[in-house]
Amino acid sequence: MIEASQDRNPHQHTVGETDARIKVSLAVFAILVTSLIPVGQWWIYLCLWVITTVLGIFLRIDILKLIKRSLLVLPFCISTIPLIFRSPVDFWIPIGNWMPGINLAGLYQALSIIIKSFISIQIAAFLIMTTSFGEIMAALRAFGIPQVLVSVMTMMWRYLEVILGEARRMMQARAARSACLAMDDREVGGNLFFRATVTGGMAGSLFIRSLERSERVFQAMLARGYDGELREDRMGEIPSISRSIGIIGLSLLAGILFLAYWLG
């Protein structure tokens, strides 16, 4: 999972090197604009998707990866299915012996939700593929997110690889000992209750190890001069080129939103 964050292209274009504060603001505004576009504005959806994709190509981002990550929305799409079958029924579709009734407005609404969600994920994926975690955290701090929360998230990020590695090793060890499903008609991993509680035991072990690790981390921080006061690198002024990119981006998005309502 953590590999997903390492899709960042190290050879960024100037646009990719835009100040993180501008990139985060633009991403959030773009998602907000996407959410606000009325139902059934297919040309506007296409326009937003093309802009994101062309920008991705321009920044030499792996577009296939970008699209693949956007497919994360698929499981949640199930929740829109009932919208299609609500009343009143506009037309029927024969599926074998079954004749489900389709509500056209519901179908448009469901499709709009799915497309908007797909575009939003693509925008968020685009942000993380062009900006490092540290830069995003610095931008969040600049936006006034409490320093403690940002520091906790940064610390979490720093130790995630270590503890994930520990969890992976535990899974490997368990596979050698227990908790697998039946193989060749042989029950090798006990029943469901056994498998679940074994996983619980592993989770308990992981938490205790992490608690003890946090104590060691704290001692190490104390040894390096930590006194509870969090010192941070403040971000400087936003460079003028980044500011210009921000203004152009915001204007473009505002224009798209205006166009969507004007057409609607």
Added chain:
Amino acid sequence: MTTSMLPMHIPDGFLSLVVSIVLWVISIAVIVIALNRVQSQMNERTVPLMGVMAAAIFSGQMLNFPVSGGTSGHLLGAAIATILLGPWAAIVTITAVVATQAIVFQDGGLIALGANLFNMAVVGVAVSYAVYNLVKKLIKTEKASVLVSGFIAAWTSIFIASLACALELALSGTIGANIAVPSMGGIHAVIGIGESLITVGALVFILSTRKDLLLGEEKTTATGNRGILVGGSIITLALAILSPLASSNPDGMEWVAEQKGFLEAARDSFYNIIPDYVFPGIQSPTVATIAAGIIGSLIVFGLAYGVASLRQAKQQTMEK
């Protein structure tokens, strides 16, 4: 291919802007209170402890167990985090996890992040805390009280958070409450059992290796936590009562089936303990649905208590 029971983080586009903004405001208020409480309780230890534990919760979600047919279950972690760290620290930890999942892995939207934080960090933790403490008071034996209350707290946290998610989707007009509540509640009632079993497994391990973390210093029953205890109880009751009320409209798919005349083709199951989630013999459908919910919870409670008592009796016999 393995299909995992992943936590359902709401993506962007599924919630209306008004619902998203309201939930952002509530979540920010609770998180700010939690941050202040944690800092005043832990001082300089806050950052390393919360950071490493957030990484542990994140990694703990990777530990899965095979269920059947290519599906697997895994820990979500609100209850175990609450029991181990206390409610305020758990809110901060889960916030860090959910926010990182949204920002880095697009697991949940950025505009919908307020709602996801509300469901998992606020509702999940507050409900876990309230249920854990209330059930714990009912059982006198120390070990059984931790295990039974941990089991029920884990199940309730998942179930109530799923009802919150269903109501948010219904309020946004994405899906009718009559469909969202039973389907989300039904699926998560099953997922909740997996969460409960893993939580109990973790608690058994911690009780046998680091008993002091669970039975020593009472970080989960401090007087400063009364607000979250009351809040968690209110959220649990409100969602348990509001959800059946909201979903009492006729089901859309049933309407279509009725219109096309194939409703009769649907066969009844072999047994009907509580048909259509409505308790038989009560005239009012709303009261009957609530009664069915309470009876269902009592059955789960009874089962968990029975299992704990049996284990305890077996252990006492072995010790003799």
